[in-house]
Amino acid sequence: MVRVGVADTTFARVDMARYAIEAIQEIDPNAEIVRYTVPGIKDLPVAALRLIEEFGCDGVITLGWVGSSLTDKLSYVVASMGLILVQLKTRRHVIDVTVHEDEASSPEELRQIAIDRARKHARNLMMLLLEGPEALTPWAGKGLRQGRPDVGPIE
Numbered sequence: 001m002v003r004v005g006v007a008d009t010t011f012a013r014v015d016m017a018r019y020a021i022e023a024i025q026e027i028d029p030n031a032e033i034v035r036y037t038v039p040g041i042k043d044l045p046v047a048a049l050r051l052i053e054e055f056g057c058d059g060v061i062t063l064g065w066v067g068s069s070l071t072d073k074l075s076y077v078v079a080s081m082g083l084i085l086v087q088l089k090t091r092r093h094v095i096d097v098t099v100h101e102d103e104a105s106s107p108e109e110l111r112q113i114a115i116d117r118a119r120k121h122a123r124n125l126m127m128l129l130l131e132g133p134e135a136l137t138p139w140a141g142k143g144l145r146q147g148r149p150d151v152g153p154i155e
Contacts, residue, residue: 002129003032005051005060011040012065014111016097016118020061023122028130041066041098042075045082052090059093059129060086061122065114068102076100093128097121099147117147 004024008017017035024031034055036047041064051057062083066076080096087094097117104110124146127135143151 001030001032002028002059002126003034003055003057004125004129005048005055005057006033006035006063007044007047007051007060008035008037008063009040009044009065010037011067012063012099012114013107014065014099014114016063016099016114019115019118020063020097020122023119024126027123027126031126040064040075041079042082044079044096045086048083048086048094049090052086052092052094057092059095059125061095061097061118061125063118064096064098066098066100068100072101093125095121095125097146103147113147120144120146 006017006020021033024033034051034057036051038044038047044062044064048060048062051060066072076098083094083096099110099114099117104113124136141153143153145151
């Protein structure tokens with residue numbers, strides 16, 4: 001049985017974990033899911049590390065929301081580096097899913113981006129965990145996007 005960590009934040013404006021968990025359960029109804037909610041994106045690295053080291057998760061998806069200010073953007077860079085360090089330390093996948101407040105012009109568009117991105121990245125994580133390192137190889141170079149329509153390959 002695969003154990004999947006789902007870390008999300010109270011700062012997010014959409015419950016992205018709900019959609020990630022739905023996608024995980026569609027792929028593997030027997031997957032054990034451990035959810036860990038923290039205040040903001042800078043708290044996600046320790047949540048991911050704890051999910052792996054203390055809760056025995058095979059992989060983690062983190063779901064963060066980034067505000068539009070420069071401070072928010074810099075906080076995301078720091079959080080992203082922290083998540084990369086968790087991956088290197090644990091040798092486990094930590095799929096970093098973020099929505100940036102300024103990437104859409106309306107709340108409904110942001111909501112749709114968040115849902116799509118959470119679901120697609122949850123599927124990516126499950127494929128890696130269940131099928132191994134070559135699971136995504138058939139889709140390499142296909143211009144796939146999470147949160148937006150696919151752009152397709154350049155032939």
